[in-house]
Amino acid sequence: MADGRAGAALRGLRGRFRGQVVLPGDPGYDRARAVWNATADAHPAAVARCAGVEDVVAAVRLAREHDLLVAVRGGGHSYPGFSTCDGGLVIDLSPMAGVRVDPGRRLATAAGGALLGELDRQAQAHGLACPTGHVSHTGVGGLTLGGGVGRLTRRHGLTLDNLVAIELVTADGERVRAAADSEPELFWGLRGAGANFGIATSFELRLHPVGPRVLAGIAVYPIERAREVAAAFTAAMAAAPDEVTAGMGWFVAPPGPPFPPAVAGRPVVVVNATHCGPLDAAERDLAPLRALGPALDTFAPRSYLELQAESDDHYRWGKRYYWKGLLLEALAAEAVDQIGALLAAAPGPDCGVGLLSLGGAFGRVPEDATAFSGRDAALWLITEAVWQDPAQDPARVAWGRDAMAALRPFATSVNYVNDLGQLDQDAVRGAYGPAKYDRLVALKRTWDPANVFRRNQNIRP
Ligand SMILES: Cc1cc2nc3c(=O)[nH]c(=O)nc-3n(C[C@H](O)[C@H](O)[C@H](O)COP(=O)(O)OP(=O)(O)OC[C@H]3O[C@@H](n4cnc5c(N)ncnc54)[C@H](O)[C@@H]3O)c2cc1C
Structure with a gap:
């Protein structure tokens, strides 16, 4: 918690702040401190809800002056909860949303x-x-x-x-x-x-x-067909034009419609795809991804805007989440078997694995052009556990860790930083690889030598 002088300064900030400074005990405090993942339940000394750039400047200067831990919040969706902190100052940009x-x-x-x-x-x-x-x-x-x-x-x-x-x-x-x-x-x-x-x-x-309508949907198969579906997916994506971005998902299907009895309530493997080009070309280009006789095929022209929001409710604020990710060079048959075994061992229905094809424009950006690492990766993989009851925390987190341990042997050496968990310096260094990490350290020493911004996948100055 902020000491008396810092506490007084935080209260004083209100006088020169266009936005809101929310302190413990204020009526809106619990709402202001909440982030997307309910497992990140921290109690900051204040949440500075910035109304503009001047507010951001004032909040940073005050935090520096009083040596307060800083957490910066954009959308609040960091898996490990980096956009909040105990006892520090949350600089909340959510009112700056235009x-x-x-x-x-x-x-x-x-x-x-x-x-x-x-x-x-x-x-x-x-x-x-x-x-x-x-x-x-x-x-x-x-x-x-x-x-x-x-x-x-x-x-x-x-x-x-x-x-x-x-x-x-x-x-x-x-x-x-x-x-x-x-x-x-x-x-x-x-x-x-x-x-x-x-x-x-x-x-x-x-x-x-883009759009306004695009061809998109899912093709659903019983999990027993996972190897066959994965092989067809790999072959189809090797020949697919850049307009096609497709993925696979392993999860337990909900018990009722639109899932037919053959797959409803059962473990399934799903191919999902979006084609961002003209609809007639899309029918042709997506056909190979739908050709295996799925139990359910939902492909249809869809509003791009609606598609972008269709998972919003499932991944809504306030549930408990354990998500991690990896980049893969290829989809090995052994990895497909591992994913099936992980689903069988899951402690509840909302545990799943998803992957998305990369390549195309993503892969044509030279590796050194940006700090993002992994342009050679063919696939982005996510494991996710979603639950509501805090009593289930140990089982869900253990499953998430086991899933990562089982799939890491198939991953590239680098990783996507937004998929890492709680701060683990080796994982951060590994995510960029040693050469890029050293270049980032030099940059950090120039722009933030005191490591003010450390509630993140941190580059240590
Ligand atoms: C439901 C859900 C779906 C997702 N889907 C995808 C996806 O499809 N593709 C994908 O690539 N990723 C996806 N992600 C991962 C996502 O990219 C990261 O979780 C990302 O960090 C979220 O950003 P945020 O601003 O919402 O989160 P926050 O928790 O606010 O911020 C995350 C990190 O960025 C910092 N930060 C945020 N805004 C700023 C800013 N303006 N200036 C400086 N630092 C800032 C924070 O301090 C924190 O360290 C998803 C995450 C969730 C929870």
């Missing part, structure tokens, strides 16, 4: 606390989209600064591949613009290790024509 679109230049400017849904909505109003993630209440901030994998990745790259510029408040409370022609080394590091170097107050992002 997105402006310049359709002529095909650019969006998203404020530091904007959510993916707002970016999608504003861009789709002009028939445009920026490649983002799969759940619309995720923050543009954390997603973009770490990577940003989603339905358009093979066609248009990661979210961070579409960054044109970032406005930043530094650890000294100064304002900096990072772009290809302004602080280029900082711009390099922000694209993959971005939470380490400052507070991004705005993101300028490139947009592309």
Whole structure:
């Protein structure tokens, strides 16, 4: 907890703050301190809900002056709960949530606390989209600064591949613009290790024509067919154009419609895909992914905007989550068997494994062009456990750890930082590989030598 002097300063901040400073005991405190993952139940000394860049500057300066631990919150979706902290200052950007679109230049400017849904909505109003993630209440901030994998990745790259510029408040409370022609080394590091170097107050992002309708859906098979489905998926993706981003999922199907009796309530393997090109080309290009006679095939032209929000409720705020991820070079048959065994050993129905094809535009970005590491990876894999009862924490976390241990032998040496868990310095170094990590350390020493921004996958100065 903040000592008396810091406590008084936090109360004093209210007088020169456009937004809200929420302190323990205030009526809105529990709402203000909540983050997406209910297992991250921290009690900060204050939550500074910033209304603009001046508020961000004031909050950073106050934290420095009183040596307060800082947590920066964008969308609040960090799996390990980095966007909150016990006893420190949460600099909450969520009131800074606006997105402006310049359709002529095909650019969006998203404020530091904007959510993916707002970016999608504003861009789709002009028939445009920026490649983002799969759940619309995720923050543009954390997603973009770490990577940003989603339905358009093979066609248009990661979210961070579409960054044109970032406005930043530094650890000294100064304002900096990072772009290809302004602080280029900082711009390099922000694209993959971005939470380490400052507070991004705005993101300028490139947009592309998409939709408004795209062909998308799932094909569902009994889990016994997993090896056959995985082999067909691999072959289909080797020949697929960039417009196709597809994945596989292993989970227990819900008990009723639309799942037919052959798969309802049973472990299944699913192929999901989105084609972001014209609908007639999409029918042709997605046919190989649907050709094995699934028990259920839901492919149909869909509103891109609705598709982007279709998992929002399942992954809603306030549940308990244990998620981890890996990048894979290929989908080995032995990995498919391991995933099946993991599902059989799961402690509850909401434990699953998903993967998504990479390659295409994602893979054509040179490995050294950004701090993000793993451009050679063929697949992005996620294990997820979702539950509500805190009594189930040990069993769910143990399953999540076992799943990672079983699948790590199939992974690339580097990893996607947004998929790491609680801070583990070896894992962070490994995620970038030694050469990139050392380059990031040099950057951290320039921009944040006191490690003010350390509630993240931390680059130690
Ligand atoms: C439901 C769900 C779905 C997801 N789907 C995808 C997906 O499809 N693709 C994908 O690539 N990832 C996905 N992710 C992972 C996601 O990219 C990360 O969890 C990301 O960190 C979330 O960003 P946030 O701003 O919401 O989170 P926060 O918890 O607010 O922030 C995460 C980290 O970034 C820092 N940060 C956030 N905003 C800023 C800012 N403006 N300036 C400086 N630092 C900042 C925080 O301090 C923290 O360290 C998903 C996560 C969830 C929970």
